[in-house]
Amino acid sequence: xxxxxxKDSRVVVQGITGSEGTFHATQMLEYGTKIVAGxxxxxxxxxxxxxxxxxxxxxxxxxxxxxxNVSIIFVPPPFAAEAIVEASDxxxxxxxxITEGIPVHDMVKAKRIIDQNSTRLIGPNCPGIITVxxxxxxxxxxxxxxxxxxxxxxxxxxxxYEAIGQLGHxxxxxxxxxxxxxxxxxxxxxxxxxxxxxxxPETDGVVMIGEIGGQMENEAARWAKDxxxxxxxxxxxxxxxxxxRRMGHAGAIxxxxxxxxxxxxxxxxxxxxxxxxxxxxxxxxMKAALNN
Amino acid sequence: xxIHEFQGxxxxxxxxxxxxxxxxxxxxxxxxETIEKVQKEFNTEAVVVKAQIHAGGxxxxxxxxxxPSTKKALENVKNMLGMNLVTHQTGTDGQKVRKVxxxxxxxxxxxxxxxITLDRSQTKDVFMVxxxxxxxxxxxxxxxxxxxxxxxxxxxxxIKSFQARKLAFGLGLTGDAFKTATRVFMxxxxxxxxxDASIVEINPLVLTEDDCVVALxxxxxxxxxxxxxxxxxxxxxxxxxxxxxxVEASEYNLNYIKLDGNVGCMVNGAGLAMATMxxxxxxxxxxxxxxDVGGAASAETVKNGFKIILSDDHVKAILINIFGGxxxxxxxANGVIQAVKELGxxxxxxxxxxxxxxxxxKTILSESGLAIIPANDMKDAAKxxxxxxxxx
Numbered sequence: 001x002x003x004x005x006x007k008d009s010r011v012v013v014q015g016i017t018g019s020e021g022t023f024h025a026t027q028m029l030e031y032g033t034k035i036v037a038g039x040x041x042x043x044x045x046x047x048x049x050x051x052x053x054x055x056x057x058x059x060x061x062x063x064x065x066x067x068x069n070v071s072i073i074f075v076p077p078p079f080a081a082e083a084i085v086e087a088s089d090x091x092x093x094x095x096x097x098i099t100e101g102i103p104v105h106d107m108v109k110a111k112r113i114i115d116q117n118s119t120r121l122i123g124p125n126c127p128g129i130i131t132v133x134x135x136x137x138x139x140x141x142x143x144x145x146x147x148x149x150x151x152x153x154x155x156x157x158x159x160x161y162e163a164i165g166q167l168g169h170x171x172x173x174x175x176x177x178x179x180x181x182x183x184x185x186x187x188x189x190x191x192x193x194x195x196x197x198x199x200x201p202e203t204d205g206v207v208m209i210g211e212i213g214g215q216m217e218n219e220a221a222r223w224a225k226d227x228x229x230x231x232x233x234x235x236x237x238x239x240x241x242x243x244x245r246r247m248g249h250a251g252a253i254x255x256x257x258x259x260x261x262x263x264x265x266x267x268x269x270x271x272x273x274x275x276x277x278x279x280x281x282x283x284x285x286m287k288a289a290l291n292n
Numbered sequence: 293x294x295i296h297e298f299q300g301x302x303x304x305x306x307x308x309x310x311x312x313x314x315x316x317x318x319x320x321x322x323x324x325e326t327i328e329k330v331q332k333e334f335n336t337e338a339v340v341v342k343a344q345i346h347a348g349g350x351x352x353x354x355x356x357x358x359x360p361s362t363k364k365a366l367e368n369v370k371n372m373l374g375m376n377l378v379t380h381q382t383g384t385d386g387q388k389v390r391k392v393x394x395x396x397x398x399x400x401x402x403x404x405x406x407x408i409t410l411d412r413s414q415t416k417d418v419f420m421v422x423x424x425x426x427x428x429x430x431x432x433x434x435x436x437x438x439x440x441x442x443x444x445x446x447x448x449x450x451i452k453s454f455q456a457r458k459l460a461f462g463l464g465l466t467g468d469a470f471k472t473a474t475r476v477f478m479x480x481x482x483x484x485x486x487x488d489a490s491i492v493e494i495n496p497l498v499l500t501e502d503d504c505v506v507a508l509x510x511x512x513x514x515x516x517x518x519x520x521x522x523x524x525x526x527x528x529x530x531x532x533x534x535x536x537x538x539v540e541a542s543e544y545n546l547n548y549i550k551l552d553g554n555v556g557c558m559v560n561g562a563g564l565a566m567a568t569m570x571x572x573x574x575x576x577x578x579x580x581x582x583x584d585v586g587g588a589a590s591a592e593t594v595k596n597g598f599k600i601i602l603s604d605d606h607v608k609a610i611l612i613n614i615f616g617g618x619x620x621x622x623x624x625a626n627g628v629i630q631a632v633k634e635l636g637x638x639x640x641x642x643x644x645x646x647x648x649x650x651x652x653x654k655t656i657l658s659e660s661g662l663a664i665i666p667a668n669d670m671k672d673a674a675k676x677x678x679x680x681x682x683x684x
Binding site: 077078101102103104105106108109111112113115127139140141143144154155156157158159161162165166169182184185209211212214215219235237238239240241242244245247248249250251252261277278279280 | 381410412413415416417446447448485488490515517518520521547549551559560561562563564565566567568569570571572573574579582584615616617618646647648669670671674
């Protein structure tokens with residue numbers, strides 16, 4: 001089980017011949033991910049990664065000829081939104097977009113198209129997904145993970161690693177870890193992932209990591225209150241962030257009201273989530289929650 | 293990316309949105325001539341003198357002056373150019389006024405608020421108008437939300453006339469003013485889309501005594517990620533309006549925001565950087581900055597990061613917190629050593645490295661002979677850096 005991806009996921013890498021694409025596709029292959037195709041328009045017919053992966057001109061070809069059902073995108077920002085739509089139009093079920101810096105107006109339109117097609121998108125501007133010992137889709141370093149029963153969902157890349165690292169110190173492994181991205185428009189919300197973890201028999205508890213800006217964490221907390229039977233440990237980054245300043249992620253900006261860290265922590269607590277005041281408490285809080 | 297009012301109005305003009313027009317000067321010598329030009333061109337004795345800074349709240353801070361006579365206008369320009377304008381958005385130091393906009397004065401009957409931005413939760417744009425123009429819209433939203441009229445626009449479809457009509461009716465407009473406002477709203481949305489703006493705001497949009505609808509102000513915020521396809525807009529960036537250290541950092545491809553504390557930090561990843569600031573505060577310190585060195589924490593990046601952090605005299609200690617995924621910690625460690633050797637160790641440096649090659653990195657640091665304080669985890673690191681800052 002686990003969620004979204006597993007050892008049977010058949011992966012196409014969009015932008016495989018670019019430097020980022022080549023580097024990470026190599027790492028993913030080494031982890032054991034089943035990469036069945038690459039796509040770079042104009043380079044169809046070639047092979048790459050020491051002849052291990054065939055390159056196609058389009059996702060549609062990768063879909064029909066190599067039976068790819070999952071896509072990972074390492075395409076530069078001006079072309080990434082279109083790459084998402086291409087994958088969706090080709091009938092790919094799950095699209096993960098790592099690219100950082102996609103114009104928001106492009107992303108809004110892409111999102112409306114993939115929603116109509118019922119494609120699930122993770123990201124953009126995210127580290128991707130890892131189902132431990134089965135499939136790594138993106139840039140999360142595999143060696144920090146160990147197989148276990150905790151699900152991790154986070155808006156931030158390196159905070160995902162931090163959480164995984166801390167869980168490891170407490171002997172807790174992960175089922176699946178997902179970075180959903182920190183952009184204003186993203187494909188999959190924290191609520192979506194909580195629901196997947198709730199329904200996954202291999203996951204017994206969930207760490208959710210949010211940050212300032214937007215309402216996603218609050219919505220997820222309210223959903224969890226009504227629907228989650230598994231314990232959730234939460235952390236919100238940005239308690240010291242000044243309002244009106246964008247903190248790295250395009251979506252991480254306090255615009256007033258209940259999108260501050262303080263307000264979100266309050267709402268999470270009220271919804272029964274074990275909230276960490278400090279990032280250093282994630283591991284021990286999860287350990288305690290699972291022992292209860 | 294933000295721009296000045298006069299630049300925003302020029303964009304409006306190019307989209308056919310009526311504006312309160314005028315000319316910008318940077319030098320007092322140009323004032324008499326420019327005032328006369330505005331008076332003649334717009335057939336008015338009275339003009340308005342407006343300070344051009346990016347921060348809002350200019351009116352309250354004394355940066356917008358109605359000037360009924362030439363003499364008064366000259367006096368206002370003289371006082372305003374070079375002044376330090378303090379508004380609720382500038383902080384206590386204020387912002388130096390380098391440009392002054394001299395515009396026509398209009399007889400105003402009513403003031404409205406209007407703005408377009410993205411509604412993340414609906415994946416649509418939201419167009420908001422209110423009869424409570426000219427004031428802080430945040431207050432209106434909080435106290436009398438029913439006075440804000442909203443329509444949601446699907447970007448795949450664009451704004452439709454019925455939506456623009458709903459906004460104009462909502463403002464209680466009739467006759468020619470209603471027709472003009474409807475056109476203005478349609479054009480405003482085209483402008484929002486056409487410029488890759490994240491916010492377009494007119495506060496106030498006014499109805500004049502002779503029933504014209506005119507934009508008295510123009511506030512834009514653009515999506516920095518889209519500026520590659522708008523070179524003309526990108527060229528409007530005014531670095532004088534930004535913190536000089538932040539400008540320097542952006543040239544190094546570092547994401548830096550200056551804060552008021554004394555504990556500097558250098559971190560990879562925005563989320564981890566925020567969490568590091570937070571834990572410094574919890575340990576009893578105050579973060580001096582946000583600094584995300586991104587995915588490529590090389591020797592060069594670390595060195596530039598040090599330079600940026602140390603340019604702030606308040607910094608008493610620095611915490612380097614790297615969770616290496618793609619980034620290899622041993623490379624970061626070598627970068628730290630090289631940077632410290634080149635720049636000199638002016639304040640204590642606490643280093644916490646986790647992830648790829650972390651063990652090797654620790655050995656490199658401990659064998660370097662430099663007085664770098666190693667830390668095991670984030671809690672340990674925060675405590676050590678705050679202690680070091682207190683002692684220094």
